Amino acid sequence: MNASAGLFRGPDGHLVVRITAPYFCAGLRLLRTGNKCAPILQYMRDWRLTEIRTYCRHQGWSCEVIDLRGRDTFPPIDTGENSHDT
Numbered sequence: 001m002n003a004s005a006g007l008f009r010g011p012d013g014h015l016v017v018r019i020t021a022p023y024f025c026a027g028l029r030l031l032r033t034g035n036k037c038a039p040i041l042q043y044m045r046d047w048r049l050t051e052i053r054t055y056c057r058h059q060g061w062s063c064e065v066i067d068l069r070g071r072d073t074f075p076p077i078d079t080g081e082n083s084h085d086t
Contacts, residue, residue, distance in 0.1 A: 019063050028044060
């Protein structure tokens with residue numbers, strides 16, 4: 001059975017996951033074609049939702065899927081791709 005079945009998917013089929021830890025709060029957009037992540041979560045880029053949830057539980061972090069029902073636009077997730085080091 002698909003662990004993400006019945007979850008709150010966006011119009012293009014993606015899930016948004018918010019991870020809250022003592023020292024950060026960041027998001028992932030789980031897509032069928034590859035995930036987009038905040039820079040601090042890049043190591044999770046190829047993980048499935050079950051792997052993310054398990055890892056967060058072991059770290060003592062909060063992990064929640066954001067309810068996307070009724071939304072047609074979403075705030076962008078900063079992946080750090082356009083940032084410049086100064």
